[in-house]
Amino acid sequence: ARKDHTIGTTGSVIKHFHIRPFLLVTVASLGGFWGRRDVSLSKKILECCSLITAGKCIFNRDLAIANISEWAIMPKNEDGLAFAVWKVGPIAVSLNAAPKSFQLYKTGIYDDEASCDxxxxxxxxxxxxxxxxxWILKNxxxxxxxDGYMKLARGKNLCGISNYASYVTIA
Structure with a gap:
């Protein structure tokens, strides 16, 4: 697989799917990912995701750039998140990046509870x-x-780190 399409790099797959890890898992439940090179294929992925509950999405494994063997949506607690990072590896998380203090983060442990709902x-x-x-996060x-990473205080669900977390395992 090309580096810009893998789960474990800079989050490009997450970014490509409009920053919604639950959508990653929805696509993963189909069995894999199509490549971004062909815009029409990417559009089909998003169309499939909107139709998956209606049972209308048929996944074509031959077009996949990565096949999924396992996926999960994490429970909303930090202990489960820590276990998953230890057991599985990198986990896709959604969090609140709206505070200026978050956007201007440079170094140290980010711990702005007052600003980060x-x-x-x-x-x-x-x-x-x-x-x-x-937590150690890659942005x-x-x-x-x-250098592209952030340290985020643990034990407070700071910025909602454990609210929406998921992972996929590449086959």
């Missing part, structure tokens, strides 16, 4: 690791933060 999410990042005190805003 955990009930609203509007941005996707890749959760790649953790320590006892913070897709280039060199933003600590």
């Amino acid at each position: 955990n009930s609203k999410v509007n941005h996707a990042m890749l959760l790649v690791g953790y320590t006892p005190t913070y 897709w805003w280039g060199s933003w933060g600590e």
Whole structure:
């Protein structure tokens, strides 16, 4: 698979699917991803996702650039999130990136509870690791933060990190 289409890189697949990890899982439940090169194929993915509940989406494995063997939507708690990162690897998460303090983050552990409402999410990042005190997140805003990464305080569901988390396993 091309690097810009894999789950475990800079979040490009997440970005491509309009920053909604639950949509990633919906596409994953079909069995894989089509490539972005052909815009009409990408459009078909989104059309399929809107029709999946009606049972009208037929996945063509021959067009897939990555096939999915497993997928999950995580429970809304940080302990489950930590376990999944340990057991599975990187996890797609949605969080609230609206606060200026979030957007201007440069270094250290981000811990702005007053500004970062955990009930609203509007941005996707890749959760790649953790320590006892913070999460390690990879962003897709280039060199933003600590060379593209952020440390986010643990144990508070800060910015809604555990509200919408999911993963897929590439076959």
